[in-house]
Amino acid sequence: MFHGSIPALVTPFKNGEVDRKAYADLIERQIEGGSGALVPCGTTGESATLSHAEHREAVSFCVEVAAGRVPVIAGAGSNSTREAIGLVQHAKDTGADAALCVCPYYNRPDQIGLEAHFRAIADAVSLPIIMYNVPARTVSDVQPDTVIRLGKLPNIVGIKDATGDLARVSLHAAGLQGEQFVQISGDDPSALGYCAMGGKGCISVTANIAPEQMAKMHKAVQEGDLATAQEIERKFIALHKALFVTPSPGPAKYALAKLGLCSGEVRLPIVAPHDAACEKIDAAMEIAGLI
Structure with a gap:
């Protein structure tokens, strides 16, 4: 069900509130561009600074606008297991196809705690769950042995791996042979x-800016056309990097504003990129042929 280029959607703001019109337009642009699924309220969606009501409404709104045309993987993580279960239950109730659950942050659980956290969510709500491992943000890292044990549960269906450790792909696959993971x-x-x-595939920040190109790259990979995929990647590698030249999603929102698609407004403690950062983003967008 989940493959290809999957945008970690920004949550557009206008005068401090969620801009529903811009959000709907961004969702439509992703579907038209060939994205394989949508992720509302992930890290790039500024979930950490959305109120609980805003978070739930953003997920419901995304499901409504997508209208079954592509799967919706609702951001539903928390450092509180009880709160995460509530968000996953809401995702199920609102019609999302899956929930993306980040490893608990700040608490610094060990592997026993991480496994217990994800097992509790899986036991509480019958919805496909994708674990999200991003140690640079959470300071907790679900290790391959733990992933393998959790991946054998019927509704833990996958992982979003932001470790950058490519060897884990093979380690997970070797331990989960025969599993639909x-x-x-x-x-x-x-x-x-x-x-x-x-x-x-990839749950991507860059796909916010260039949905068609990222979808085309992943399609080429799936079809075994590595040359095309490499050609696209070489045009976009500078943008991949530039979108993190200051804390995300400031650069992504700046780029979207540059394209006239939403405001560049972010919420504190994230701030808009400074002038030197904007110059780097502009240069990367030019290399990619976006401006």
């Missing part, structure tokens, strides 16, 4: 290599 990159710069190792 999807591995998705969470790191644009290494996504092509990740897919070559056996991954099925």
Whole structure:
């Protein structure tokens, strides 16, 4: 069900509130561009600074606009297991196809705690769950042995891996032979290599800016056309990097504003990119042929 280029959608703001019109337009642009699924309320969607009501409404709105045309993987993670279960239950109730659950942050659970966290969510709600491992943000890292044990549960169906450690693709696959477990990159710069190792796609920041091109790259990988995929990747590698020149999603929102698709407004403690950063983003967009 989950493959290809999958945008980690930004949540557009206008005067401090969620801009529903811009959000709907961005969702339509992704579907028209060939994205394989949509992820509302992930890291790039500024989930950490959305209120609980805004989070739930953004997920419901995305499901409504997508209207079954592509799967919706609702961001539903928390450092509180109880809160994560509530968000996953809401995702199920609103019609999302799956939930993306980040490893608990700040608490620094060990592997026993991480496994117990994901098992509790899986036991509580009958919805496909994709684990999200991003140690650079959470300071907790679900190790391959733990992933393998969790991947044998019926409704833990995959992982978004933002570690940049490509060897994990093979380690997970070796331990989960015969299981329907999807591995998705969470790191644009290494996504092509990740897919070559056996991954099925990327939950992408860059896809916000260039949905058609990212979808085309992943389609080429799936079809075995590595030359085309490499050609696209070489045009976009500078943009992959530039979108993190200051804390995300400031650069992504700046790029979208440059294209006239939404405002560049972000919420504190994230701030808009400074002038030197904007110059780097502009240069990367020019290399990619976007401006």
